Amino acid sequence: SQKIEQNSEALNIQEGKTATLTCNYTNYSPAYLQWYRQDPGRGPVFLLLIRENEKEKRKERLKVTFDTTLKQSLFHITASQPADSATYLCALDPRYGNNRLAFGKGNQVVVIP
Amino acid sequence: GAGVSQSPSNKVTEKGKDVELRCDPISGHTALYWYRQSLGQGLEFLIYFQGNSAPDKSGLPSDRFSAERTGGSVSTLTIQRTQQEDSAVYLCASSLGGASTEAFFGQGTRLTVV
Numbered sequence: 001s002q003k004i005e006q007n008s009e010a011l012n013i014q015e016g017k018t019a020t021l022t023c024n025y026t027n028y029s030p031a032y033l034q035w036y037r038q039d040p041g042r043g044p045v046f047l048l049l050i051r052e053n054e055k056e057k058r059k060e061r062l063k064v065t066f067d068t069t070l071k072q073s074l075f076h077i078t079a080s081q082p083a084d085s086a087t088y089l090c091a092l093d094p095r096y097g098n099n100r101l102a103f104g105k106g107n108q109v110v111v112i113p
Numbered sequence: 114g115a116g117v118s119q120s121p122s123n124k125v126t127e128k129g130k131d132v133e134l135r136c137d138p139i140s141g142h143t144a145l146y147w148y149r150q151s152l153g154q155g156l157e158f159l160i161y162f163q164g165n166s167a168p169d170k171s172g173l174p175s176d177r178f179s180a181e182r183t184g185g186s187v188s189t190l191t192i193q194r195t196q197q198e199d200s201a202v203y204l205c206a207s208s209l210g211g212a213s214t215e216a217f218f219g220q221g222t223r224l225t226v227v
């Protein structure tokens with residue numbers, strides 16, 4: 001069966017350090033992988049998209065890697081700030097078929113001042 | 114509009130009643146998604162529209178759930194004979210479609226079935 005796995009345990013990290021989150025998937029062949037941020041009581045907000053032929057993508061303090069052999073994406077927040085505290089979700093955009101976006105359950109990040 | 118708009122933002126209904134949830138996507142976005150999120154859980158895919166057609170209805174939990182989209186714009190998600198397990202936040206998202214599928218979400222409708 002298809003699975004998208006993110007760590008269910010919250011990541012507590014000291015301000016200024018780098019937070020790294022993992023997204024693993026099975027039985028998918030995504031053309032794209034996306035990362036979203038969700039704050040309590042709000043809908044997810046798009047952060048970054050990486051294509052299957054891209055190894056790495058950066059946006060300000062965010063970095064995403066995509067390894068289609070390992071079927072894994074890593075999401076990094078460098079120089080983390082308390083305002084980065086949120087839940088981060090990965091989403092897979094399939095290559096074929098219905099193009100529905102499939103989301104992982106998300107991984108909470110808590111940045112401690 | 115400037116963003117995806119959902120209404121109502123909150124809905125409390127009695128078990129057994131029907132409810133309609135509305136989504137106004139961003140103008141020009143051809144793709145529209147409905148998701149459901151229970152407390153502390155991830156996003157559960159319900160249905161996807163490309164234009165007015167729904168190529169993927171596989172996520173609808175039961176035949177009590179239905180959705181339509183008219184004019185390639187507004188979508189309505191209808192839940193008939195609501196049950197307590199239907200209580201959740203229902204999120205709508207839209208995207209340009211095609212090769213770019215960055216999704217823009219609304220603020221959600223919090224449904225509580227009592």
